[in-house]
Amino acid sequence: MREKLMSKKKPSFPVSDRFHKYLAKYNRNTKIPVFYDDLLRFSGSIVVYDQHEEDTFWVRCYYPDHERDDIDNSLKQVYTILHSDGSDDSLEFLNVDAIDYCTFGNSKPFRIKVRNILNDSFTYFYVKKADASRIYGLEFEHLLSPHRINFLIYRDTLIEEHIAGIPGDVFIEDELPACDDRAKTQIAKQFVKFNERCTVRLLGDMRSYNYVIIPTHDFDHVDYTIRAIDFDQQCFEGNLKVYRPQFFKENFKMVQLVADKLQENSIEQYRREERSLLAKRIINSQSRYKELMRCILNDQISNEANVKQLRKELYDFSNDMKFKRARNMGQILRTALDFVKRNYENVNMKRLV
Incomplete structure (x- = not known):
């Protein structure tokens, strides 16, 4: 089942x-x-x-x-x-x-x-x-x-x-088979980064019809980006897999593309790149980010059962005790983003020493 x-x-x-x-x-x-x-x-x-x-x-x-x-x-x-x-x-x-x-x-x-x-x-x-x-x-x-x-x-x-782009399900069915190897590798890279971004910031339900793929024509090739278009499932569900696009059957062909075109060390590199970019954006928008975080920390956007399930699954996934102490979805989200920001700052400190 x-x-x-x-x-x-x-x-x-x-x-x-x-x-x-x-x-x-x-x-x-x-x-x-x-x-x-x-x-x-x-x-x-x-x-x-x-x-x-x-x-x-x-x-x-x-x-x-x-x-x-x-x-x-x-x-x-x-x-x-x-x-x-x-x-x-x-x-x-x-x-x-x-x-x-x-x-x-x-x-x-x-x-x-x-x-x-x-x-x-x-x-x-x-x-x-x-x-x-x-x-x-x-x-x-x-x-x-x-x-x-x-x-x-x-x-x-x-x-x-309106967010313009080709709906993910349409692109996967009609456009992806005609892409050359270079384009498929680039799309696979973007899906890894998109998957990481959704997971860290707890944006759920990114099935193929809830994001668009945007081709951008450069002078000698086409670049692709993946962009979410539905934000209904921000910090609500308790199942961690909901926040990981790779686990939806509608994205199976994208997951298969990643497996075919990228090596494990490349996948980890792109995940690390996306976490670093997230950390930089948090730092660069520090004042506004803190104000927004204060709002969600004092808000109720899920139910107790979902909060308990998600904090347990995130603790099992990361071994970070701060997830166990979270009392609502805002605290869970802050813990996840603080984890990313802290790791980025630690790496930078070591580089500067």
Whole structure:
């Protein structure tokens, strides 16, 4: 029988007053003209299919005529707040082409397609129910990953920018077989680093459809990076394997690629590189990182059973007694990140002596 990795459904956790103040200080918390619940009042919908005529688990929503204009104007204002200065100057050049609702997963987001009518370019953003666990995931991604991320929160509504890239499951199925050996080796390297980053910062559920692969064309080759796009499972589950992408069956071909293309000493080198980069980012964002950590240390984003299970598994994995003394997910996360930072600083001290 396959081991059960995850709970059936993760609950949503409220954003604490302390965390709201942190988000306001760093311009994440701002007034917006539309709420998640407003978009739930759609009067009808149709299924959205992909290019292969398969169900995408998204439905396109339709609203009564007397509400659609107000909703469109509000969503265009949200777009300008997210991507510009929030002024009304460009609203006349924007059009809301589609409002889609996802019927799959925990967050059940709305995906908004906004088009600039002057040049026909378009982009997306998402409207979701605010969940403290997800927002911590977004903020830690911003501080500790190679990527910056843009989002807004107002009361119980979360606005997230779209992260462009090829969905991992699509890339593995359609693009990976056509990659040459050099590209496959580079992708394997990036998966090792991505796996390490998720494990250390306790970002869970990185199945292939919860991350994207981004090809970047250099002058004589293509580089690849892997970027998370779903932050719902930050510090919630008790099973350590949930925070290690290598253990999801959806990532089997990526794990196989690592085994085929990388030697053990190379794998350890890339893991060490990623831990060092994490430590550097903690040090470089020390003030903001400490403020964020104070918020999560005083917050409740999981249940007692998960906390007990995870601290035991992390102690068994690392033999660090500090995990045994952790009382909530914030303390477990701090212990993991402190461990990485401390090792980096110790190595540097030895180098300088």
